[in-house]
């Protein structure tokens with residue numbers, strides 16, 4: 001066992017692409033982690049290495065040095081069946097829902113496969129599928145339809161339902177609202193916020209958008225050119241960023257003091273309730 005406070009911990013992670021003189025290091029000894037039942041917001045500009053961290057965690061990118069642990073268990077260098085098992089315990093949802101949703105499978109089939117990869121029978125698992133669809137505020141009738149029949153926001157909610165149906169220990173959401181219009185983005189974020197509470201999710205929420213990250217995270221980690229600059233409680237980092245880069249990043253958020261639209265939507269909902 002480790003003494004790490006984190007459910008999922010990344011220690012001194014280095015990732016490089018290419019070999020020999022062409023090799024380019026994109027993560028330089030990154031250490032971070034997420035506590036059980038909490039959400040870690042991972043922010044950084046495009047190209048800073050956010051997706052590379054996510055992919056290294058789930059074993060898509062090989063790592064040069066470092067260690068990844070889940071509940072104290074070392075996942076580094078797992079292959080074969082061990083890797084397959086870990087991929088179930090940590091679910092990655094990305095910006096492009098087609099990466100996690102097969103266009104030729106009905107939603108019901110896709111979720112049934114997540115529930116039970118061995119006997120992925122949509123009819124056998126109909127009740128469970130319906131429950132997961134309802135969890136993401138979709139009607140059970142969605143089960144018989146195909147991904148292209150849904151809007152972008154609905155597809156992302158389906159991708160989330162599919163990931164949750166695996167009952168993973170950690171969910172990594174990589175820019176899952178970035179391609180959506182502001183109002184649809186607010187809808188997905190409010191849903192995540194609800195799920196985070198009701199399911200006590202442990203989540204890594206990746207975004208280049210600091211306003212969005214603030215809304216859904218307990219802690220925030222700031223990445224810049226493959227280096228982790230600082231990590232702390234959201235209110236501490238946003239009120240008193242320690243690193244000049246974080247200060248600049250916060251200053252560039254338009255009308256940062258003003259509440260973003262989705263928080264206003266939330267307040268409206270709350271006062272209506």
Ligand code: ADP
Nearest residue numbers: 017018026044045046047048049050051052053
């Ligand atoms: P972010 O998600 O923060 O936008 P990425 O992790 O996607 O950043 O990329 C970080 C850096 O690594 C970028 O410079 C990108 O070009 C590079 N990179 C990402 N994936 C690969 C790959 N498969 N091969 C080579 N370079 C890559």
Ligand code: MG
Nearest residue numbers: 050051052175
């Ligand atoms: Mg990315």
